Amino acid sequence: MTNLKSLTLRGLLASAIALAPLTTTAIAQDFAGENIEWTIPFGVGGGTDVWARFFAPQFSEHLPGNPNVVVLNVPGGGSITGANQFAMRAESDGLEILGTSASTQFPAILGDPRVRYDYADWTAVLASPVGGVVYIAPSYGVSGPADIEALRGAEIRFAAQSATGLEMPVLLAFAMLDLNIRPVFGMESRGAGRLAFERGESGIDFQTTPAYLSSVVPLVEAGNAVPLFALGVVNADGSVSRDPSFPDLPTFVEFFEQATGAAPEGEAFDAWRSLMLAGFSLQKMVVLPRDVPAEIIAAYTAAAQAIVDAPDFRERAGEELGAYTQLVGAEADAALTEALQIDPAVRDYLVTWLRDAFNVSF
Amino acid sequence: MLDAALLALGQVFTGAHLGFLVIGVFVGLAVGIMPGLGGIAGMSILLPFLYGMDPTSALGMLIGMVAVIPTGDTFTSVMMGIPGSSASQATVLDGFPLAKRGEAARALSAAFASSLFGGVIGALVLSVAIVMARPLVLSFSSAELFMLTLFGLSMVAVLSGRSLAKGIAAAGLGLIVGVIGTAPATGEPRLTLGIDYLYDGIPLVVVAMGLFAIPEIIDLLKRGNAISETTGLGGGWGRGLRDVLRHPWLVTRCAGLGCVIGALPGLGGAVVDWIAYSHAVQTSRDKSQYGKGDIRGVIAPESANNACQGGALVPTLLFGVPGSGSMAVFLGGMVLLGIQPGITLVQTRLDLTYTIIWSLALANIVGAGLCVLLARYVARLTQIRFVYLAPFMIMITMFAAFQATRSIADLVALVVMGAVGLYMRRFGWPRPALLIGFVLAPGAEGYLYQAVQFYDWDWIWRPGVLIIAAITVASVVLGLRYGADISSEGETDPAAAATRPRQMAFTALFLGAALACVVSALGLSFLGQVFPLTVGLLAGGGAVWVLAHLALGRASALHDDDAALAIAGRWSGRELYLALFVGVVAAIWLIGFLPAMALFFPLFLILIGKAPVIRALILTASALAFIYGITTAMSLRLPEGLILATLT
Structure with a gap:
């Protein structure tokens, strides 16, 4: 009787604690x-x-x-x-x-x-994980790390969402390469940023892998965009390997090395790796x-x-x-x-x- | 191209595709009728079934759902004065007065017929445009989009009614409310008062329902009879259809307008109904009935909003950038089906693209047809004594507002906006102007900032900018010349001059908000403060102008619905009803949504509605069952209540 009573009480309580599932009675590994x-x-x-x-x-x-x-x-x-x-x-x-x-x-x-x-x-x-690619308008005449001086010489606009969003490691990469990038913040999405690039409003852009494959590859094939580098995959030990989606594109680290003649290092590179690990890997x-x-x-x-x-x-x-x-x-x-x-x-x-x-x- | 189109046409009419499309239409109508729900709720119903479905049928189902959302939401706009979604806000202006006049069936069937034609025209335009729309979409840069927001704001000149000063002050307040949140350029919090809820800004559905639904509910409660002032159903559905057939060019023009505006990513469908409405007003010879129940005021926005969905497919399919809120949802569904939208899709799978377009046309036809059938019965709701309807409407308003961000703060914001709307109505301020300002604030600021960053000030000389500027100037001139006849807020009572101090006090609140906006902007960085300073000064200037008119006793500015009562020393009881809303929100906050409704329903029905106890209990039980049912069916949330939250 008391059992029954306490059961009813428990039932009442349970239904009172509206819709909170009765987990205590469930066996741990069975979610039936x-x-x-x-x-x-x-x-x-x-x-x-x-x-x-x-x-x-x-x-x-x-x-x-x-x-x-x-x-x-x-x-x-x-x-x-x-x-x-x-x-x-x-x-x-x-x-x-x-x-x-x-x-x-x-x-x-x-x-x-x-x-x-x-x-x-x-x-x-x-x-x-996800990866991404940085690409540039052909008008700058840049096709790879060898053209770094041409790249540094121009003020290039970049349509971004915010300084602290997904583009943060990309912005940091630009800063490490000592480029003259003028970000325009407030884009509603990466897609809106890509539209700005296609309109010619921005000169450099970045897309994550799925959007790059479906929307930027046609631009590259038509000669309206030139890929510069893939961000690369940052492993848990800090090493950076090529992006499996873009085995033919250099990683940012390779691009940096070839452009400047030295491997990236220091606090900026540590910060870049942390952001890449947390945001992309x-x-x-x-x-x-x-x-x-x-x-x-x-x-x-x-x-x-x-x-x-x-x-x-x-x-x-x-x-x-x-x-x-x-x-x-x-x-x-x-x-x-x-x-x-x-x-x-x-x-x-x-x-x-x-x-x-x-x-x-x- | 023609082969692909014909192939797709065959696909659309196969049994399975048609069947799933109709299922989608049913879901779309169900969530469209319920204010506050929309494509997102519809998606959460359909998504679990998408997994493993044949892509063509699944696309049909998704399109069926998305296409008819601006059709179903007309019911609440016309019948109850509640803007069902952002697409049907302007429909309220004339649709609801028609319902009050006992012509709900006419208004509804005109709306559905317009939706049907608008949707089909939209799909036709789309089927031609999709292969060549790319340059059009790309030619609209941030500069042109900024000019379009200015064009949208110029609609205030048409919608201000008798007092342009009030229109400017109201639009200014709307822009200030739109500033609340984080600055698009710098991410700085503005006017957030340190409240987390305000960091994302106040949701549109909360502002729209607060401004329109709450004042109407209170007004109807005060009057104490049914929504319809007459007993007949007024001509019925055949008349509405004839109304539409009598204005074929209006339908075509508004559908074209809707299609183009829908195709521009970023502007969204939120303004298309207002632009269509203003267009109808500007091109009509006799404007005296607008705002009081002119059927053209229903036809214009409804033809535009369904066509807008078709237009919104253009950037979604061509660029993978959603053209509207429901298109964002549709885009997610496509990705889930393994279809990556983008130019590759249109180039390589033209048949699939046309399947989507034809499905859109078909869904519009099926959806509008179903609604016309339904309208004959739903229109009878306007004959019911309003005290019986009121608790349902209050429940639905609260439910819808809470779905905006699932925060109790949604309900607080709803009641605050409701109070603003209530007094704006009383003192004859144009509420549509506030809403337009609110809707356009983020676009106006964001696009101007982008245009200046991308082009410096050279953007002013872009040809597109100049064209839109010319259209805007023409629209303002026309609006000022003819706009004075249109009023969404009723006639002026000659006694209004007697309550001038109150009217001035209310105007002072607008001035206060403007000052607060300016003062708070002073502490921000340059890019963060430019916009709030500008709109603060605009709103402040408008408010000062209104104050001057009031002080001078200008008839255009004087307005007080309660003036006669106030002179007689009586009280209209507005505050009492507003207190009722506050009480319901407090109860929801304390004990949760369902228990609060379980208390509120019988109390209201018995005490205010004088309903027999049995009937009150039956109504309560069915209301609770209804809301519980849709909440579980769509895996939504209801407020839990503070007491329960602390217990667990």
């Missing part, structure tokens, strides 16, 4: 009948949203018990709002996960006062609160591994995920820890550079 809520701090239809919606049904298929994986879009503050909300609310029951992107990582690195999340509290189970991540039980993390890792290992994964992922190797489980988490443990000197360098070059302060 559960809803997994995947917070995406961006709007519907954007890059990160599409990425999440590509993976969501596959997680549903590969997690034990085939839970329902629901994408919850919480846009705002360039992803800070949604990430803050996740940091504040997420339980450690493995039923709430977060998808992050470069614009979630960069403010955390820079110490933006609006950021109330800490990557140290999170563990990554899957990370999708790990561009989009699935994270869970670090205090989630180990067996749940293991279940997510196994599911991510199964998704990535599926024989038709490459084909289905298509251009959107490109030719990049997806990082899974411990590998992703190690890279995350590496990327977000930023040396205070490097942070100071970045903050000073942003203030001096673009008048951005925190």
Whole structure:
């Protein structure tokens, strides 16, 4: 009787704590009948949203018990709002996960006062890298690193979204090459920046791999754009290798070496590598609160591994995920820890550079 | 090209494609009718099914959904005066007065027929334009886009009604509200008062519903009868159709306008309805009925907004840059299907491109047809006693506002904007002018900044800029000559002169906002402060001008709906109803959305509506079931309530 009573009471309480799933009774590794809520701090239809919606049904298929994986879009503050909300609310029951992107990582690195999340509290189970290419209008007569003086000689406009967004390592690369780039901020998207390039308003541009392949390659073939360098893939040990999507293009490091005769080094290069690691090598991540039980993390890792290992994964992922190797489980988490443990000197360098070059302060 | 077009036509009419398209249309209508929901909610319903679907059928389903959103939202614009989405704001101006006059069925069927023709014309233009639109889109640089925002702002001259001074002050306030958030050039926070919510600016849906829906709900509650002042349904749906057929050129012109404006990425569909509306006003001989229920005021925006969706496909398909909010969603869906939009798509998969275009035309026909059938029944809602409808409308308004950013601050902003709208209505200020200013503020600032950065000041001499400037000047001159007849805020009561102090006090609030904007801008960097300084001075100048007119006792500026009551020493009760909204928001904040509604519904129906208890409970239960149903079906969120949040 008392049992029954306490059960009813619990039931009442549970329904009163509206819709909060009864996780305590669920067996840890079995998500049967559960809803997994995947917070995406961006709007519907954007890059990160599409990425999440590509993976969501596959997680549903590969997690034990085939839970329902629901994408919850919480846009705002360039992803800070949604990430803050996740940091504040997420339980450690493995039923709430977060998808992050470069614009979630960069403010955390820079110490933006609006950021109330800490990557140290999170563990990554899957990370999708991305790359990108810098290209220039043919009118400057530049075709490679040998033409660096011609490149330095002209004032070139660059249509960018903001100084602290995805273009930050690109802007830093321009500064390291000592180019005379005049950024025009306030573009609504990288696509809007590309339109400005096609109109002839800007002379240099940068696109991530999928947009480059679908929209810039035709321009290059028609002789309306000249690729300069791919950013390259920054590995967790700091080395930089060629982008698998563009094996024929030099990386930024190669371009720098050939243009200046010396390898890049110093605080600027350290900062560039940190930004590349956090914003491109790990561009989009699935994270869970670090205090989630180990067996749940293991279940997510196994599911991510199964998704990535599926024989038709490459084909289905298509251009959107490109030719990049997806990082899974411990590998992703190690890279995350590496990327977000930023040396205070490097942070100071970045903050000073942003203030001096673009008048951005925190 | 012709082969591809014909091949696509065959594809569109295959059984599976047609079936999925109709499913998409149903979803699009369902989310379109509900204010605050739109392409994004529709997408979250359809996306889970896209996975593994045949791309042609899936595209048909997506297009079916996206195409009819500006069709379905007409219901709330016409029936309730709630702008269902940004595409139907201007429809409210004449559609709602028609409903009040008992001609809801006529207005609705005219709107749907215009949507149908507009959408089909848009698709026809698109099918020719898609192969050669590239130079057109590329010829509109930031400079031309800035001039187009100025052109949009010049609509204020048409929509100001009797007092241009009030129009300028109201548009200025709209621009100031649009400044709230981060500066596009520098990222500096402006007028945010340190509140996180304001960093992204106030969402459009919150501003539009606050300005239009809340004052109308309060006005209807005060009057205390049904929305329709007569008992007949006024001619019905056949008449609306005949109205449209009588104005074929208006429909064609507005559809063409919608198509072109939709094709320019960045300007978006938010202004197209206003531009079409102003165009209709400027080209009409008899303007006396605009704002009071002229059917042309419904036909123009509705023909333009569906055509606009067709236009918005141009940059989406050609450049992979979405032309509107719902196109951003559509673009995401395409990527998910493994189709990368961009020039490569149009060049190599012309058949797929035409499938998309024909699907758009077909979806418009199916959607408008379904709505015409539905309209005959929905129009009867205007006959119901308003006290029974009011709680539903209040619930839907709150629900819609909360979906903007899922923050309780959305509801606070809604009530604040509602209070502004309520007094603007009372004192005869043009609310459309405020909305236009708000919508265009980010574009005006962003594009001007970009134009100056890209071209220095040489941008002024670009041919496109000069052409648009000439059109703008002509539009202002015409607007000033004829605009005085149009008023969205009713007639002036001769007694209004007696309450001048109140009217001046309200105007002083505009002046205060302008001063606050100027003062706060002084502390910013040069690029961050130019725009707020300019609009602050503009709004301040407008407010001073209004004050001068009021002080001089000019009839054009004097207006007070409650003047007669105030002289008689009685109270209109506006503040009481506003307090009702505040109370509902407070209850939602404390105990959550559903419990607050469970309390508010029966209390309102029994105490104010004098409804029998049983009926009140049945209405409450069905309202709660409805809102709970769509929330779960579309995996949306409702406010949880502070008490629950602290408990867990």
